[in-house]
Amino acid sequence: MFIKTRVLNPYEKYILEVNGRIKMDTLDQTHCFTIDKGYTGEKYFYEKIKECSGGIKIWDFRLKMNGEAQYDFIIIHDQHIIHFDIKYYEGNYHFHQSNFISENNYVITDPINQLVKADMKLNQFVQKLGLSYKVLSYVVFVGQQFSVSGFNGDNRILFDKDIDRIVASLNKNETSDEETRIGQLFLQYHYDKGIYQRIHYYPFEEIQEGIKCPSCNQLLPKLSHRKTHVTCSCGYKITKKDLVKNAFEVIQLLKNAAVTVDDVVRYTGIGKTLIREVLSENFEKTGMNKNRKYHPKEKLFIKEVSENEYEVDMVINDS
Numbered sequence: 001m002f003i004k005t006r007v008l009n010p011y012e013k014y015i016l017e018v019n020g021r022i023k024m025d026t027l028d029q030t031h032c033f034t035i036d037k038g039y040t041g042e043k044y045f046y047e048k049i050k051e052c053s054g055g056i057k058i059w060d061f062r063l064k065m066n067g068e069a070q071y072d073f074i075i076i077h078d079q080h081i082i083h084f085d086i087k088y089y090e091g092n093y094h095f096h097q098s099n100f101i102s103e104n105n106y107v108i109t110d111p112i113n114q115l116v117k118a119d120m121k122l123n124q125f126v127q128k129l130g131l132s133y134k135v136l137s138y139v140v141f142v143g144q145q146f147s148v149s150g151f152n153g154d155n156r157i158l159f160d161k162d163i164d165r166i167v168a169s170l171n172k173n174e175t176s177d178e179e180t181r182i183g184q185l186f187l188q189y190h191y192d193k194g195i196y197q198r199i200h201y202y203p204f205e206e207i208q209e210g211i212k213c214p215s216c217n218q219l220l221p222k223l224s225h226r227k228t229h230v231t232c233s234c235g236y237k238i239t240k241k242d243l244v245k246n247a248f249e250v251i252q253l254l255k256n257a258a259v260t261v262d263d264v265v266r267y268t269g270i271g272k273t274l275i276r277e278v279l280s281e282n283f284e285k286t287g288m289n290k291n292r293k294y295h296p297k298e299k300l301f302i303k304e305v306s307e308n309e310y311e312v313d314m315v316i317n318d319s
């Protein structure tokens with residue numbers, strides 16, 4: 001069971017949404033490449049293991065303990081705390097002096113070294129919690145389009161073909177109450193105040209309009225009036241009403257301002273009457289007639305927490 005999944009931060013959300021709609025600056029392009037690869041790989045792994053009966057699972061755990069450490073997946077299972085670091089790459093790589101190097105000389109720097117550091121910190125944390133669980137850490141190269149030559153193997157590095165084995169092992173037993181308690185304990189120390197890139201908003205009028213299909217990420221077709229659903233070429237289907245709600249979220253993110261009926265028309269091709277109806281039902285409106293704009297109903301509640309509350313050392317006694 002997953003007790004936490006990854007929540008994209010505002011920069012990650014924006015950059016993935018604007019990707020493909022406008023030419024981004026170099027810095028955003030670089031970040032987008034990393035975020036997209038990271039998220040795609042993790043989502044792939046999440047989909048593979050989410051139905052497993054055993055293991056209390058956490059997707060994206062960040063620890064602040066003598067500096068920050070981030071863990072893609074933590075699974076509490078059968079007297080073990082298992083950490084999976086997910087890497088998603090495509091193409092042919094060769095192994096050279098602890099690094100994986102692609103045909104175009106893209107370098108994946110010493111994944112074992114990074115894993116060992118993260119593993120040491122996780123071990124310290126588990127000890128501080130007073131748990132007698134054994135910590136295991138693995139790098140998993142997910143995706144079937146990845147191949148590597150010259151690598152003699154290391155039991156800490158797994159590949160796509162090994163995922164079935166992970167699933168089988170997690171399916172061996174059900175989760176226990178103790179595992180659930182440990183999982184909840186981990187979540188108490190999840191540090192969710194990481195620093196992220198400031199958003200550089202591209203001009204909303206210049207951004208290519210449309211709503212991306214959540215399944216294949218292509219822009220959904222603008223629909224004809226008679227249809228009640230929009231269907232993507234990949235087979236994904238969504239009702240007009242849900243599409244309006246999605247469009248609201250997307251437009252708000254890209255525009256960073258209140259949403260108008262005309263915006264939604266432009267992004268979906270849906271008629272004004274239905275849009276007005278759905279927006280009024282689900283969102284707060286301000287202004288009259290032509291100046292009418294829509295906002296989210298609940299203002300985001302940002303909890304004020306002092307930095308120290310997250311410092312593990314402040315909460316657990318050194319002994």
Ligand SMILES: [Zn+2]
Nearest residue numbers: 213216232234
């Ligand atoms: Zn699609």
